[in-house]
Amino acid sequence: MHATFSYPKYSFTPSDEQRTGSVRRHPVVIVGAGPVGLTAALDFARKGVPVVVLDAEDTVSVGSRAVCYAKRALEVWDRLGVGQRMIDKGVVWKIGKVFNGDRMVYQFDLLPEPDHKIPAFINLQQYYLEDFLVAQARRSDLIDLRWLSRVISARQEADHVVLQVETPDGVHAVEAGWVIACDGAKSSVRKMLGLEFQGEVFKDRFLIADVVMKADFPAERWFWFDPPFHRKQSALLHMQPDNVWRLDFQLGWDADPEEEKKPERVIPRVQAMLGADTPFELEWVSVYTFQCRRLEQFRHGRILFAGDSAHQVSPFGARGANSGVPDADNLVWKLALVLDGKAPESLLDSYSDERVAAAKENILNSTRSTDFITPKSEMSRVFRDAVLELAVDQPFARALVNSGRLSTPTTYTDSPLNTPDGDSFAGKMVPGAPATDAPVERDGQSGWLMEALDGRFTVLYAAGDGRVPAEVAEALDGPAAGPLPLAWHAVTDRRRGIAGELVDSAGRLRERYDLTPGSVYLIRPDQHIAARWRRFDAAALSAALDRAVGHAAGC
Amino acid sequence: MAKLMTEQRFASPDDVYQLLIDSHRDLTPDQSTRLNAKLILLLANHIGDAEVLAEALRVARQGME
Numbered sequence: 001m002h003a004t005f006s007y008p009k010y011s012f013t014p015s016d017e018q019r020t021g022s023v024r025r026h027p028v029v030i031v032g033a034g035p036v037g038l039t040a041a042l043d044f045a046r047k048g049v050p051v052v053v054l055d056a057e058d059t060v061s062v063g064s065r066a067v068c069y070a071k072r073a074l075e076v077w078d079r080l081g082v083g084q085r086m087i088d089k090g091v092v093w094k095i096g097k098v099f100n101g102d103r104m105v106y107q108f109d110l111l112p113e114p115d116h117k118i119p120a121f122i123n124l125q126q127y128y129l130e131d132f133l134v135a136q137a138r139r140s141d142l143i144d145l146r147w148l149s150r151v152i153s154a155r156q157e158a159d160h161v162v163l164q165v166e167t168p169d170g171v172h173a174v175e176a177g178w179v180i181a182c183d184g185a186k187s188s189v190r191k192m193l194g195l196e197f198q199g200e201v202f203k204d205r206f207l208i209a210d211v212v213m214k215a216d217f218p219a220e221r222w223f224w225f226d227p228p229f230h231r232k233q234s235a236l237l238h239m240q241p242d243n244v245w246r247l248d249f250q251l252g253w254d255a256d257p258e259e260e261k262k263p264e265r266v267i268p269r270v271q272a273m274l275g276a277d278t279p280f281e282l283e284w285v286s287v288y289t290f291q292c293r294r295l296e297q298f299r300h301g302r303i304l305f306a307g308d309s310a311h312q313v314s315p316f317g318a319r320g321a322n323s324g325v326p327d328a329d330n331l332v333w334k335l336a337l338v339l340d341g342k343a344p345e346s347l348l349d350s351y352s353d354e355r356v357a358a359a360k361e362n363i364l365n366s367t368r369s370t371d372f373i374t375p376k377s378e379m380s381r382v383f384r385d386a387v388l389e390l391a392v393d394q395p396f397a398r399a400l401v402n403s404g405r406l407s408t409p410t411t412y413t414d415s416p417l418n419t420p421d422g423d424s425f426a427g428k429m430v431p432g433a434p435a436t437d438a439p440v441e442r443d444g445q446s447g448w449l450m451e452a453l454d455g456r457f458t459v460l461y462a463a464g465d466g467r468v469p470a471e472v473a474e475a476l477d478g479p480a481a482g483p484l485p486l487a488w489h490a491v492t493d494r495r496r497g498i499a500g501e502l503v504d505s506a507g508r509l510r511e512r513y514d515l516t517p518g519s520v521y522l523i524r525p526d527q528h529i530a531a532r533w534r535r536f537d538a539a540a541l542s543a544a545l546d547r548a549v550g551h552a553a554g555c
Numbered sequence: 556m557a558k559l560m561t562e563q564r565f566a567s568p569d570d571v572y573q574l575l576i577d578s579h580r581d582l583t584p585d586q587s588t589r590l591n592a593k594l595i596l597l598l599a600n601h602i603g604d605a606e607v608l609a610e611a612l613r614v615a616r617q618g619m620e
Binding site for chain 1: 592600
């Protein structure tokens with residue numbers, strides 16, 4: 001199997017500290033070189049923080065696994081310089097179709113709006129994604145990737161963590177100021193700390209068959225309830241690069257996972273779906289069950305959990321990797337400021353608060369999808385089937401059809417880092433919301449707002465017809481030269497010749513942020529809105545910045 | 556905020572009751588269950604208010620705890 005991809009073998013090189021037997025203290029050690037750990041490593045490197053990444057294996061994800069990557073994760077990767085490579089290799093899509101039997105009952109468009117740099121979704125085998133992330137990490141001198149390095153114990157001291165790491169050359173100690181555990185759903189760090197990982201187990205099994213074939217299905221997500229080729233169960237189809245197709249078949253709880261993985265069981269299922277005369281090859285087969293569960297808190301002293309080690313969801317909705325990447329995005333800027341002495345350690349608690357809220361939202365959505373796909377009671381099945389039956393002719397019922405609510409970023413509505421609105425604004429860019437993109441020109445080049453939100457705090461000043469009052473410019477130059485990483489941009493309607501101006505010639509930024517002349521937005525390093533005003537006020541900006549780095553009164 | 560209306564509202568209550576019963580004539584128990592589920596969904600959407608629905612469900616569940 002795996003005719004379309006050959007797995008890289010990353011070699012183990014003993015570190016200096018292991019060779020010489022001297023223990024070194026690293027500011028940050030990341031456990032796990034999966035999508036979340038590597039994203040965190042790239043972000044730290046971009047902020048000038050050296051990191052050690054320990055991984056127990058010496059290759060990328062075995063099997064295509066995650067496959068669906070959402071806009072928000074891609075925006076993070078784009079900021080880190082690796083998103084375009086994923087988009088170029090991936091299959092871009094945004095349309096989902098849901099069938100009951102052989103009739104389409106529901107269709108959704110995940111990005112109905114034009115003028116965004118990053119697409120709604122791409123499909124890409126997880127091994128490619130990790131391969132690209134590793135390649136990008138290797139270009140940085142600040143990222144020390146250590147393969148075949150398994151963490152076997154973790155001990156927290158007052159101001160650091162001691163990890164015992166087992167490698168082909170034996171066991172040695174590594175000290176870390178902070179540890180980020182990105183070691184997956186079966187996290188060994190979580191087990192070492194004896195933390196509860198509680199939630200719900202779903203009694204159902206699903207078969208994944210990745211097949212290689214030439215097919216003319218469109219680049220869309222197709223989901224069937226009760227299809228003619230797989231009666232009384234659900235099925236899912238996704239296009240991947242290299243003519244690989246992801247087929248997913250619901251099997252029911254009583255299915256025997258070992259039997260169901262055998263080609264003689266899988267091939268007839270695939271043939272029933274594709275037709276007996278469609279040639280295909282099996283690329284990868286897996287039978288999975290799933291759970292929805294999370295840690296109570298994601299920060300435990302100097303150990304922070306991110307990704308599947310902190311929360312697990314069902315695959316319906318693509319909310320696994322797509323919520324792990326925003327974990328890293330949320331954590332890294334905060335920890336970088338703490339390491340730099342520019343924010344109190346308590347800022348890290350907001351990482352847990354904000355991402356626990358996101359995990360709750362993801363688990364809620366994922367659980368609801370699962371309840372629809374795998375009804376837990378007879379009456380639940382009756383209502384599900386009634387919805388599907390009505391959805392054919394009744395538009396209202398289509399909204400109730402739940403084959404997975406696809407990953408969207410979480411708005412940190414209740415975050416203490418937000419400055420509540422004092423002025424009224426229309427639209428979605430409320431404090432705590434992820435910034436939405438818009439086309440802008442910068443220095444005569446067409447580009448995107450997201451490119452200007454480059455990992456620093458950003459202030460946007462709506463300059464309307466091009467005037468930025470001298471006292472405003474002066475008051476913005478102050479924080480831009482201050483201790484916090486911050487940039488400010490005037491937003492103009494056409495080229496006005498202001499340094500750093502973002503020219504909003506299409507008016508999308510004005511429209512999406514409800515800008516009027518003089519409006520101000522403060523946006524966090526992770527591209528979430530921190531505060532906004534209708535009129536510039538230097539003291540209010542300064543207070544909002546303090547609050548966004550955890551210095552607010554009461555924190 | 557809308558409130559669940561529980562006072563008698565039908566001009567001809569017996570006609571309405573008969574309408575409900577007649578709609579199940581000749582159906583198997585499974586078909587009747589299906590019909591009821593579809594009816595609930597249609598009416599819930601017609602009401603269009605989750606609070607009213609929640610109140611109706613609360614009243615309907617009385618005596619079952």
